Amino acid sequence: MTSTDIASDTELAAGGPVIAHLAPNIPRRFYRGGERIFAFRSAATPGDFDGRRPEDWLGSTARLFAEGGGGVTTLADGTELPDALAADPVGWLGAAHAARFGGDPNLLTKLLDSGERLPVHSHPSRDFAKAHLDCDHGKTEAWIVLAAEPGATVWVGFRDELGEDELAELVDAQDERLLEACNPISVSAGDAVLVPAGQPHAIGEGVLVLELQEPTDFSVMLEHERFGLELDHAFLGLDRPLALRSVDHGPLSAERIASLRTRWADVEGQGPALPDEGSEYFRAEVVRPVGAPVTVDAAYAVVVAVAGRGAIDSAQGSLAVAAGDVLLVPHAAGPLTVSGDVTLIRCMPPAP
Ligand SMILES: [Zn+2]
Missing domain, CATH: 2.60.120.10 (Jelly Rolls)
Known part of the structure; x- marks a missing residue:
């Protein structure tokens, strides 16, 4: 640790954390999007915008699993958020949270603009992550829809129960049948959808969501070929049959889907x-x-x-x-x- 580091740590401890505006934090990703984020944030589109900046990671302590890392939030004074939280967990997170979780906020929040339909994928549960990924977090996520093109659709859960062989066959085929096996849900601005860990899901083109997730980047990319994803990354570095065991084989019923939906825009x-x-x-x-x-x-x-x-x-x-x-x-x-x-x-x- 240098003397500069010590000085800034002392300042943090003396002054305590203050409310901070977060600038856009937009790692490059493998799929298209980003224009709706720049518009929503009233931020100029960067000169080097390549059409693949579809996510703004907000208050992030997580790093991308693949695609070159990145994603961690840096505060205005140059401190990375995990270091700031570790220096004053009680000031940032409160005594009760800090007593239970230390400096880990247990949260990843993003803006996500789907410039194209995202691949069908799923995220492991806490139990699976503990057993096979050496991590206490799985990834349940939720979408708070801020804007959507007319007719926009998301997909959650399999319509029918799939046997292990049937799922493996669909993943082998890498064709439209995987998406067709999922429940389509029409969404508009004001909707919210909770996606439990294990449920396969995809966001259709033309949706801006505020997304909350457990703070990992573990994804099982059931569809990977059309997005040019490496097989190693598609299955978390695990054997494919093991990775597919983290996927809920369905069915996800209409009643269950209804219980996962709300209208946030109705709150006063x-x-x-x-x-x-x-x-x-x-x-x-x-x-x-x-x-x-x-x-x-x-x-x-x-x-x-x-x-x-x-x-x-x-x-x-x-x-x-x-x-x-x-x-x-x-x-x-x-x-x-x-x-x-x-x-x-x-x-x-x-x-x-
Ligand atoms: Zn997801």
Whole structure:
């Protein structure tokens, strides 16, 4: 450690963490997209934009599993977020969270703009990740739809039960039958969908989602050939039959799908953006003052302003916010009072 490192650590400990605006953090990925993110963030499209910057990783402590790493959030003073959290877990995450999880926020939040349909893939559960990937996190995820082209579709779960051989055969074939085996779900702005770990899924073209995930980048890429993905990465470096055992073979019924859906846009005042069963993995809360300001409890949160403009008042002062802003809020900022014609979504770790 250099003397400069010691000085900045001391400053962090003395001053405590403060609410920070997060600039776009857009690692290159294998699929197309990104224009809707730059538009939403009111950010200029970079000169070197190659059409494959479809994700903005918000308050990220996770690194890409493949595709050259990257993804970790760097704060304005140059500190990488994992180092900042480790230096003051109580200030950032609160005493209860820090006592249970240390400096790990247990959360990955992204904006995702599907410039093309994404491949059918799935993510392992916690149990599978513990047993085979040396990691305590699996990856349940949720999509909060911010914008969608007319007729936009996502797919979740297999329509019918697939035997082990049937699934292996579909993965071998690498044709349209994999997508056809999944349940199509029409989505529009204001929808939210919880995707339990293990369920195969895909996002269709033309959807901007705010995505919450357990903080890993483990994916089983059931469709990989048309996206030019390497087989090693497609199956997490595991034997294929073992990797396919992490996939839920179905069926995912219509009743079950209904229980995984909500309309976040219907919330007035303060309320959950996602079905309750997701709260074991992460929480998302809509804050929309209607008539009167809304005060929310202290919490570590990635706060995304999804519509309108307003203000956030806290012990740390008053901040103007407008649609497209993303704030990283430490627990130490205390309660927030939100006012104005603004809609915020607070993305938070599971309750400690
Ligand atoms: Zn996924």
